[in-house]
Amino acid sequence: xxxxxxxxxxxxxxxxxxxxxxxxxxxxxxxxxxxxxxxxxxxxxxxxxxxxxxxxxxxxxxxxxxxxxxxxxxxxxxxxxxxxxxxxxxxxxxxxxxxxxxxxxxxxxxxxxxxxxxxxxxxxxxxxxxxxxxxxxxxxxxxxxxxxxxxxxxxxxxxxxxxxxxxxxxxxxxxxxxxxxxxxxxxxxxxxxxxxxxxxxxxxxxxxxxxxxxxxxxxxxxxxxxxxxxxxxxxxxxxxxxxxxxxxxxxxxxxxxxxxxxxxxxxxxxxxxxxxxxxxxxxxxxxxxxxxxxxxxxxxxxxxxxxxxxxxxxxxxxxxxxxxxxxxxxxxxxxxxxxxxxxxxxxxxxxxxxxxxxxxxxxxxxxxxxxxxxxxxxxxxxxxxxxxxxxxxxxxxxxxxxxxxxxxxxxxxxxxxxxxxxxxxxxxxxxxxxxxxxxxxxxxxxxxxxxxx
Amino acid sequence: xxxxxxxxxxxxxxxxxxxxxxxxxxxxxxxxxxxxxxxxxxxxxxxxxxxxxxxxxxxxxxxxxxxxxxxxxxxxxxxxxxxxxxxxxxxxxxxxxxxxxxxxxxxxxxxxxxxxxxxxxxxxxxxxxxxxxxxxxxxxxxxxxxxxxxxxxxxxxxxxxxxxxxxxxxxxxxxxxxxxxxxxxxxxxxxxxxxxxxxxxxxxxxxxxxxxxxxxxxxxxxxxxxxxxxxxxxxxxxxxxxxxxxxxxxxxxxxxxxxxxxxxxxxxxxxxxxxxxxxxxxxxxxxxxxxxxxxxxxxxxxxxxxxxxxxxxxxxxxxxxx
Numbered sequence: 001x002x003x004x005x006x007x008x009x010x011x012x013x014x015x016x017x018x019x020x021x022x023x024x025x026x027x028x029x030x031x032x033x034x035x036x037x038x039x040x041x042x043x044x045x046x047x048x049x050x051x052x053x054x055x056x057x058x059x060x061x062x063x064x065x066x067x068x069x070x071x072x073x074x075x076x077x078x079x080x081x082x083x084x085x086x087x088x089x090x091x092x093x094x095x096x097x098x099x100x101x102x103x104x105x106x107x108x109x110x111x112x113x114x115x116x117x118x119x120x121x122x123x124x125x126x127x128x129x130x131x132x133x134x135x136x137x138x139x140x141x142x143x144x145x146x147x148x149x150x151x152x153x154x155x156x157x158x159x160x161x162x163x164x165x166x167x168x169x170x171x172x173x174x175x176x177x178x179x180x181x182x183x184x185x186x187x188x189x190x191x192x193x194x195x196x197x198x199x200x201x202x203x204x205x206x207x208x209x210x211x212x213x214x215x216x217x218x219x220x221x222x223x224x225x226x227x228x229x230x231x232x233x234x235x236x237x238x239x240x241x242x243x244x245x246x247x248x249x250x251x252x253x254x255x256x257x258x259x260x261x262x263x264x265x266x267x268x269x270x271x272x273x274x275x276x277x278x279x280x281x282x283x284x285x286x287x288x289x290x291x292x293x294x295x296x297x298x299x300x301x302x303x304x305x306x307x308x309x310x311x312x313x314x315x316x317x318x319x320x321x322x323x324x325x326x327x328x329x330x331x332x333x334x335x336x337x338x339x340x341x342x343x344x345x346x347x348x349x350x351x352x353x354x355x356x357x358x359x360x361x362x363x364x365x366x367x368x369x370x371x372x373x374x375x376x377x378x379x380x381x382x383x384x385x386x387x388x389x390x391x392x393x394x395x396x397x398x399x400x401x402x403x404x405x406x407x408x409x410x411x412x413x414x415x416x417x418x419x420x421x422x423x424x425x426x427x428x429x430x431x432x433x434x435x436x437x438x439x440x441x442x443x444x445x446x447x448x449x450x451x452x453x
Numbered sequence: 454x455x456x457x458x459x460x461x462x463x464x465x466x467x468x469x470x471x472x473x474x475x476x477x478x479x480x481x482x483x484x485x486x487x488x489x490x491x492x493x494x495x496x497x498x499x500x501x502x503x504x505x506x507x508x509x510x511x512x513x514x515x516x517x518x519x520x521x522x523x524x525x526x527x528x529x530x531x532x533x534x535x536x537x538x539x540x541x542x543x544x545x546x547x548x549x550x551x552x553x554x555x556x557x558x559x560x561x562x563x564x565x566x567x568x569x570x571x572x573x574x575x576x577x578x579x580x581x582x583x584x585x586x587x588x589x590x591x592x593x594x595x596x597x598x599x600x601x602x603x604x605x606x607x608x609x610x611x612x613x614x615x616x617x618x619x620x621x622x623x624x625x626x627x628x629x630x631x632x633x634x635x636x637x638x639x640x641x642x643x644x645x646x647x648x649x650x651x652x653x654x655x656x657x658x659x660x661x662x663x664x665x666x667x668x669x670x671x672x673x674x675x676x677x678x679x680x681x682x683x684x685x686x687x688x689x690x691x692x693x694x695x696x697x698x699x700x701x702x703x704x705x706x707x708x709x710x711x712x713x714x715x716x717x718x719x720x721x722x723x724x725x726x727x728x729x730x731x732x733x734x735x736x737x738x739x740x741x742x743x744x745x746x747x748x749x750x751x752x753x754x755x756x757x758x759x760x761x762x763x764x765x766x767x768x769x770x771x772x773x774x775x
Contacts, residue, residue: 090737094511094737097512098511098512118510118512122510122511122512123513124512205598216707217707218707270615271598273597273599275707278707411739413738414739421531421718424722430722444531448529448739451522451529451741452510452740
């Protein structure tokens with residue numbers, strides 16, 4: 001029997017071992033890395049030409065809206081034809097921006113505003129400031145303040161806002177009436193009281209939860225909470241302000257207080273695991289399992305469609321008690337557009353970008369099709385906007401000069417992830433010394449940024 | 454004599470030419486593999502080593518950064534060590550259990566007399582399920598609040614774990630998922646078990662060997678190369694474990710990863726984070742290709758070490774007792 005075994009087992013040499021192990025690891029090493037040509041172009045935008053436009057929209061209504069947008073542009077600029085490629089992921093867009101070529105995009109649109117810092121600092125997208133200047137367009141007076149901020153990095157405006165998202169408070173009006181609440185909360189103190197009133201415990205769980213405060217509660221992320229405290233994420237030297245700006249500590253403490261008062265982290269997390277997902281019809285706000293929800297403007301359409309009987313109220317998120325005068329502000333983000341540095345048709349591309357992002361009618365029509373917030377101040381006030389009256393809340397939040405965003409960073413949204421991780425540890429009780437936690441997280445953010453430079 | 458001398462002088466050059474021709478022919482036959490090896494292995498490997506010492510964001514030309522990326526990954530990147538620990542845990546626990554379970558199922562199915570086809574199909578089917586769908590199904594089954602598994606456990610009075618929502622239970626839950634999809638190993642082990650010569654079992658029975666002794670001294674020695682194959686491929690697959698922990702973490706956290714959303718590492722509390730996820734995060738979300746290459750090289754070295762160790766321990770796996 002042992003003899004048989006020796007025959008069965010193959011002879012293995014050192015070389016075979018190395019070759020086998022090395023071959024097996026091949027798949028782990030295929031990180032494609034290519035260079036990028038730094039070609040500039042001085043094309044004539046008045047000549048007949050075709051540009052490539054890559055975007056990320058994919059739903060039928062979205063694709064139809066893009067098609068309509070393009071038709072409007074081609075009518076206004078008959079010499080410039082647009083070849084549209086939709087449903088493009090960030091990875092594909094990034095790869096195409098690196099490689100360039102005839103089939104690569106001249107104009108890109110991305111949902112990931114966090115990549116603006118990298119797009120600008122790397123020169124992957126061209127600085128649009130000279131184009132704006134050439135056409136006498138002032139971005140400061142064209143776009144809402146927060147949208148102006150997230151589309152540039154260190155003075156380099158390599159992207160333009162192309163519709164936006166505004167975050168506010170959704171509330172169940174029926175449950176408000178039952179609880180004797182007459183108006184949506186305007187300060188966090190009022191919010192805490194309302195959330196407790198709306199919470200109906202049932203054994204170890206809830207019949208109804210007033211508000212799901214956990215950072216994993218879909219859109220209740222740190223940056224969405226903190227916008228109500230108007231934080232400054234970085235100082236003038238580009239260092240993290242996390243441990244210095246009291247807005248962050250106040251934001252963390254507010255959320256932690258909500259967690260503790262509404263049942264504690266463990267109970268809330270167990271309840272959360274029983275709830276439907278963010279994009280499905282069984283979202284807890286749709287089903288009435290949660291009475292208030294921090295969310296973006298898209299929730300209105302989704303909630304109405306999922307549960308037409310739900311009496312939905314919409315309001316801005318509350319503000320800290322000492323900032324009551326700023327009630328009406330909120331967190332702003334959105335889709336961005338930019339011109340590829342590899343494009344040899346940048347002037348034609350600019351005509352297209354200018355049209356889709358600054359032409360009031362084009363922006364309004366696109367907003368009507370996509371159901372996002374328009375991204376110019378003029379479009380926000382346009383009478384041609386078609387919307388549910390409750391949607392007006394989000395238009396106002398977008399136009400509010402006190403609304404804030406999370407600024408672009410050279411390494412994408414890494415700093416937001418670091419802050420979010422501190423949030424998880426703080427809400428769960430893993431971190432009890434918030435000051436030390438903030439200092440440690442700030443140090444990590446600075447280290448990560450130094451690594452990216 | 455002179456003729457002989459001439460012949461002896463000519464012979465080496467003719468032989469050399471023949472050998473050269475032979476060598477060229479061999480090289481020509483080997484060229485597809487050589488080209489493939491150079492393009493798909495040697496070049497990526499050298500590039501990965503090169504970029505691990507460069508600052509490269511994927512857009513601007515790479516610049517020399519010395520050991521900065523290495524220092525960053527090992528000393529400052531907060532996800533590296535948790536990801537490494539998780540990966541090693543999965544390699545040791547999950548691979549071992551998969552091999553043991555696969556062998557066990559294979560043994561059972563080769564022993565049963567009726568319904569073999571049905572059982573083979575039943576055990577093999579889960580392997581065909583796409584990883585994303587299978588993981589989502591498991592996240593539903595193991596949902597701590599609404600999942601049927603916990604409902605049953607609670608009914609019989611067993612404390613219900615948090616599974617994918619609990620850092621202590623998330624990796625065991627992933628292991629359960631891996632055991633559910635054991636079909637690949639079952640088929641391989643079945644083929645090996647059916648190939649064991651029956652006369653060896655008969656001889657062992659005549660010698661009075663017990664069932665355990667027959668398994669230990671007949672079955673295992675015969676199938677030890679297959680066990681080795683299962684372990685080595687299992688280690689390699691686990692080193693590349695990406696989809697299932699990512700999906701499980703995303704589904705359990707309630708945060709869907711997509712355009713415009715943040716990479717949330719290894720929910721809950723980094724417990725499902727694996728090294729391949731870091732390669733993606735560093736390279737494609739942070740645009741830090743240098744550090745991504747460092748993590749890729751760590752994976753490469755780990756795969757080499759594990760595989761070399763297992764191959765050298767072949768005698769240990771060759772449980773013949775020789």
